Amino acid sequence: MRAEMTIKRAASGVDFSRRIAQNQKDSMPVRQANPDDARGIEALMEEYDMVGSFDYQQCLVIDAGAAGLAGFARMDCVGNRFYIRPIIISTRFQRQGLGKLLVEYLLSIFDDITVIARGSAEGFYRALGFSPIGWEQIDEDFCRECQFCPDLTDCIPVPMRIIQPTRGRSLV
Ligand SMILES: CC(C)(COP(=O)(O)OP(=O)(O)OC[C@H]1O[C@@H](n2cnc3c(N)ncnc32)[C@H](O)[C@@H]1OP(=O)(O)O)[C@@H](O)C(=O)NCCC(=O)NCCS
Numbered sequence: 001m002r003a004e005m006t007i008k009r010a011a012s013g014v015d016f017s018r019r020i021a022q023n024q025k026d027s028m029p030v031r032q033a034n035p036d037d038a039r040g041i042e043a044l045m046e047e048y049d050m051v052g053s054f055d056y057q058q059c060l061v062i063d064a065g066a067a068g069l070a071g072f073a074r075m076d077c078v079g080n081r082f083y084i085r086p087i088i089i090s091t092r093f094q095r096q097g098l099g100k101l102l103v104e105y106l107l108s109i110f111d112d113i114t115v116i117a118r119g120s121a122e123g124f125y126r127a128l129g130f131s132p133i134g135w136e137q138i139d140e141d142f143c144r145e146c147q148f149c150p151d152l153t154d155c156i157p158v159p160m161r162i163i164q165p166t167r168g169r170s171l172v
Contacts, residue, residue: 028070028098030105033059040069044088060105062089062098073102075110078139084115103128111164116142119156130160137161 033041033056041059045051054074064070071089075082084106089099106113107128116138117125135143138159146157 028062028064030060030062030101032057033061033072037061037069037072041072044069044072044090045086047091048088050086050088060102062093062102064093067092071098071102073106075106078142081114081139082110082112083139083142084113087115099124100128107162107164112161114138114159114161116146117158117160119158122158122160125160125162128162130162133159133161135159 035056037056037059038053040061041054041056058076059072059074061072062070069090070093071087073087074085076085077083084103087099087102089102103113113130114133114137115125115130117130122132146152146155149155
């Protein structure tokens, strides 16, 4: 059963706002999205012909100030699994460590993260410690979404997962 959640709620007890505050020292802060980010998130998705609208509370963004949003990641919770769906770094900001920054940020909150990687992003996830897993571990709706996606043969999706030593915050 699909559970609606916010990143804050999913952190179950982690003081997320404090983590964000600590990050303000960086020139491009990672922060939880707010309603004003909707257009920026949409623009990032358009760069990759992705469509969909999200609850901003499920998204983290990297704020590049006057240059807009450099990227975002959305967490989705299905059953007791947390999925990155999706992560996007603008082409203007790629290969500068920002995708890694977002995922490491999420890994400081979630011990166990699953993703259906686009084939082209498999190397990115491997570099961050994710390993391929079988489709049987993926939510049925997500499997169907990929199976019937018109981009399937170009995308060549790869289900992947990372499990960190538990810090007692997993919902499993
Ligand atoms: C995949 C994506 C998020 C990576 O973001 P990024 O900011 O460019 O990646 P980073 O600079 O943080 O790279 C982190 C590491 O992954 C590696 N990496 C990044 N992209 C890679 C790729 N396409 N293939 C192989 N390795 C890659 C980098 O070399 C780096 O390794 P290092 O830490 O050893 O130097 C970005 O390319 C993107 O938005 N792509 C389009 C949307 C997409 O496919 N999203 C994933 C959907 S599942």
